[in-house]
Amino acid sequence: MANTNAVAAAGLPDGDSAGTILGHPKGLFVLFFAEMWERFSYYGMRALLIFYLVQHWMFSDSEASIIYGAYTALVYIAPVVGGYLADRWLGQRKAVLFGAVLLTFGHFFMAFEGDGGQDGTIIYVFWLALALIIVGSGFLKANISVMVGQLYPRTDIRRDPAYTIFYMGINVGAALGSLLCGYLGQTYGWSYGFGAAGIGMLLGLIVFMWGKPLLLGRGEPKDPEALKGGKEMGIYALGLAMVALCWLAIQYQDLVGWVLAIFGLGLVAYVLYIAVARLSPDDRDRIFAAMFLIFVSIVFWALFEQAGSSLNLFTDRHVDTGGVPASMFQSINAIYIVLLAPVFAALWTWLARRGWEPSTPMKFGLAVIQVGLGFLVLVWGAQSVGLGVATPVIFIFLIYLLHTTGELCLSPVGLSAMNRLSPAHMASLIMGTWFFASATGNFAAGLIASATGAEGVGEEAGKQVVLDVYSTVGWYAMGIGVVVMILAPFVKKLMHLDTLKDDEDVLEGEAGAGMEAMEAGTHPTTKPTH
Numbered sequence: 295m296a297n298t299n300a301v302a303a304a305g306l307p308d309g310d311s312a313g314t315i316l317g318h319p320k321g322l323f324v325l326f327f328a329e330m331w332e333r334f335s336y337y338g339m340r341a342l343l344i345f346y347l348v349q350h351w352m353f354s355d356s357e358a359s360i361i362y363g364a365y366t367a368l369v370y371i372a373p374v375v376g377g378y379l380a381d382r383w384l385g386q387r388k389a390v391l392f393g394a395v396l397l398t399f400g401h402f403f404m405a406f407e408g409d410g411g412q413d414g415t416i417i418y419v420f421w422l423a424l425a426l427i428i429v430g431s432g433f434l435k436a437n438i439s440v441m442v443g444q445l446y447p448r449t450d451i452r453r454d455p456a457y458t459i460f461y462m463g464i465n466v467g468a469a470l471g472s473l474l475c476g477y478l479g480q481t482y483g484w485s486y487g488f489g490a491a492g493i494g495m496l497l498g499l500i501v502f503m504w505g506k507p508l509l510l511g512r513g514e515p516k517d518p519e520a521l522k523g524g525k526e527m528g529i530y531a532l533g534l535a536m537v538a539l540c541w542l543a544i545q546y547q548d549l550v551g552w553v554l555a556i557f558g559l560g561l562v563a564y565v566l567y568i569a570v571a572r573l574s575p576d577d578r579d580r581i582f583a584a585m586f587l588i589f590v591s592i593v594f595w596a597l598f599e600q601a602g603s604s605l606n607l608f609t610d611r612h613v614d615t616g617g618v619p620a621s622m623f624q625s626i627n628a629i630y631i632v633l634l635a636p637v638f639a640a641l642w643t644w645l646a647r648r649g650w651e652p653s654t655p656m657k658f659g660l661a662v663i664q665v666g667l668g669f670l671v672l673v674w675g676a677q678s679v680g681l682g683v684a685t686p687v688i689f690i691f692l693i694y695l696l697h698t699t700g701e702l703c704l705s706p707v708g709l710s711a712m713n714r715l716s717p718a719h720m721a722s723l724i725m726g727t728w729f730f731a732s733a734t735g736n737f738a739a740g741l742i743a744s745a746t747g748a749e750g751v752g753e754e755a756g757k758q759v760v761l762d763v764y765s766t767v768g769w770y771a772m773g774i775g776v777v778v779m780i781l782a783p784f785v786k787k788l789m790h791l792d793t794l795k796d797d798e799d800v801l802e803g804e805a806g807a808g809m810e811a812m813e814a815g816t817h818p819t820t821k822p823t824h
Contacts, residue, residue: 316459317452318445318452318455318456318459319445319446319508319510320508321441321445321505321508321509321510321512322442322445322456322459322460324501324502324505324508324509325438325441325442325460325463325505325509326459326460326462326463327463327498327501327505328390328394328438328498328499328501328502328505329438329460329463329464329467329498330463330464330466330467330498331467331494331495331497331498331499331501332394332397332434332438332467332494332495332498333463333464333465333466333467333468333471334467334468334470334471334475334491334494334495334497334498335397335401335467335471335491335492335494335495335498336397336427336431336468336471336491337467337468337469337471337472337624337628338470338471338472338474338475338476338487338488338490338491338494339401339404339427339471339475339487339488339491340366340472340602340624341471341472341475341476341479341602341606341621341622341624341625342475342476342479342480342484342487342488342621343362343365343602344358344359344362344602344603344606344607345479345480345606345610345620345621346479346484347361347362348607350407350410350484351410351411351412351417351420352410352411352412353412354747354749355607355744355746355747355748355749356744356747356749358603359603359604359740359743359744359746359747360547360740360741360744361544361547361740362602362603362740362743363547363599363603363736363737363738363739363740363741363743363744364543364544364547364550364737364740365424365428365544366599366602366733366736366737366739366740367550367554367733367734367736367737367740368428368540368543368544368550368733369427369428369431369432369435369733369736370431370435370729370730370731370732370733370734370735370736371432371550371553371554371557371729371730371733372428372429372431372432372433372435372536372540373431373432373433373435373436373437373725373726373729373730374432374436374557374561374723374726374727374729374730375432375536375726376389376393376429376432376433376434376435376436376437376726377436377437377440377722377723377725377726377729378722378723378726379433379529379532380433380436380437380440380513380722381719381720381721381722381723383515383517383520383521383525383526383529384515384521384526384529385513385514385515385516386437386438386440386441386444386512386513386722387437387441387506387509387512387513387514388514388515388526389433389434389437390433390434390437390438390441390502390513391499391502391503392433392530392533393429393430393431393432393433393434393435393437394430394434394495394498394499394502395430395499396426396427396429396430396433396533396537397426397427397430397431397434397495397498397499398430398492398495398496398499399426399430400422400423400424400425400426400427400430401423401427401488401491401492401494401495402489402492403419403420403422403423403426404420404423404427404488404491404492405484405485405488405489405492406419406420406423406485407420407483407484407485407488421541421544421545422537422541424540424541424544425537425538425540425541425544426537428537428540428544429533429536429537429540432536433533435729436722436725436726436728436729437513437722437725439457439460439709439713439725440513440713440721440722440725441509441512441513442456442457442460442709442713443457443710443713443714443721444512444513445512448713448714448794448795449794449795451643451646451647453710453713453714454639454642454643454646454706454707454710455639455640455642455643456710457706457707457709457710458635458636458638458639458642458702458706459635459639460706460709461631461635461702461705461706461709462631462632462635462636464631465627465628465629465631465632465635466628466632467494467628468624468625468627468628468631469625469628469629469632470494470625471491471494471625472621472622472624472625472628473622473625474490475487475488475490475491475494475621476619476621476622476624476625477619477621477622478490479621480619480620480621480622481619550737551737554733554734554737557730558730558734561727561730562585562727565581565585565720565723565724565727566581566582566585568581568720569581569582573717576790576793577717579788579789579790580715580716580788580789580790581715581716581720581724582788583655583715583785583786583788583789584711584712584715584716584724584727584728585727586655586781586785586788587654587655587658587708587711587712587785588727588728588731589731590655590658590659590662590774590778591658591704591708591728591731591732591735592731592732592734592735592738593662593735593771593774594658594661594662594665594700594704594735595731595732595734595735595736595738595739596734596735596736596738596739596742596767597665597666597669597739597742597767597768597771598665598697598700598701598735598739599735599736599739600739600742600743600764601624601627601694601697602624603739603740603743604742604743604746604747604760604763605693606620606621606623606624607620607746608746608757608760609623609690611753611756611757612676612684612685612753612757612760613684613685613686613687613689613690614684614685614686614687615687616687623690623694626690626691626694627694627697627698627701630694630695630698630699631698631701631702634698634699634702635702635706638702638703638706642707653782653783653785653786653789654707654708654711654786654789655778655781655782655785655786656779656782656786657703657704657707658703658704658707658708658778658782659775659776659777659778659779659780659782660700660703660775660779661700661701661703661704661775662700662704662771662774662775662778663700663771663772663775663776663779664696664697664699664700664703664775665696665697665700665771666767666768666769666770666771666772666774666775667696667768667771667772668692668693668694668695668696668697668700668768669693669764669765669767669768669771670764670765670768670769670772671689671692671693671696672685672689672690672692672693672764673761673764673765673768675688675689675692676689676757676761677761681754681757681758682754708728709725709728712724712725712727712728713725714794715789742763742767745763746759746760746763746764748760
């Protein structure tokens, strides 16, 4: 039976279709499974991509790392456009659906591998596949995360646990994708691994279409009339034009750096202009706090995203894996999250109810410290056995453990914070800015990974180059994390959690059942969790 208080808190009408599972709206689990299969496809392909670039297309380590960084950066730039179009005209649900279609085609095109090398024309199909995945992610990523937030009032204490549950779904898919696609790709052939990723994306599309009634109208266009007269098809045509642009940019990675610099500065200026010129003082300060968190996240992702590039190659070449394909180790992070996400969700809720939960900026500081510590542990482990000896695989498990606990302090909490700190009319824009920070971090990650590529040197010398880079970034991260923790109390004040209120449009649905629950003294607390 649905929990009446939970239904009221979510602003959902009473009845079986609006019931809850584990105290959360059923729509959360539709989004959970749709995103799970999308992440299956994305991370399954990602586990193989650096090896595909180096071993099949014959790029050098440095070239492959730059391409990898540019690709992942574009994956996180695109949600800014997708989020804006969803906010302004399309609505989140249609944007997610369009993105899922593009992703399905993109992953299937990845299965066309040709003969390898960079001379054949089939490489242009590869660039097209990456472009489709980039734009598809742009329409899907920010908007499906926003839809999670739309199921809850802004002050509902279940928001952080809901995003953590959603994040667990992401990583169930990531773990399965890395294991299955990685194994198939490095054992039977690239087309088998990438083909499996395409099937996973198709399943995600089916789940999302099937679960539309359980979303209860969330994410629909605010003004359906504005989409008539061919405007909706025009937006889809614009999406295809973005595919063409990304097809070009992924081949000329310097363009990506310039886009990040110019577009990033423009985006930050635009968000700050709106905050200063159009928002109330409290909402303005909340945007300032969100921007601080966004900048801190850039540092975290620049180091965390070594996993798919330099750390993947390091595992393949310098770690005793016992014969297990290196790409399968990409699943470790996701498996840790599946195991630890419920623990963190329960921990944050338990601490919040007692007033002991660390603030969001404090969690961010802890996250940056942990990602730096992970690199230092790996460096220590590799040096303790000597450069000429394969690094024990336990240190790969340890670096991923520290990176995962750091990620759980930052990523799901950051998703929740972006949705909570932004006014409803800016929700997708701010979420898109959050993903843009990930884009910047991913491009920086490609530059860092490129620095680890030592061409034309011996194995021991190459290993030492990697360890030197990892040691440097590890110590920098530790210092930055400490600074963030010192500033955390000041940033928390900017969040004005004591004056945070629910948006009227979200709360309309609880006017009946919610008021009855309040009169009965059973309405859940609206005290912010951090």
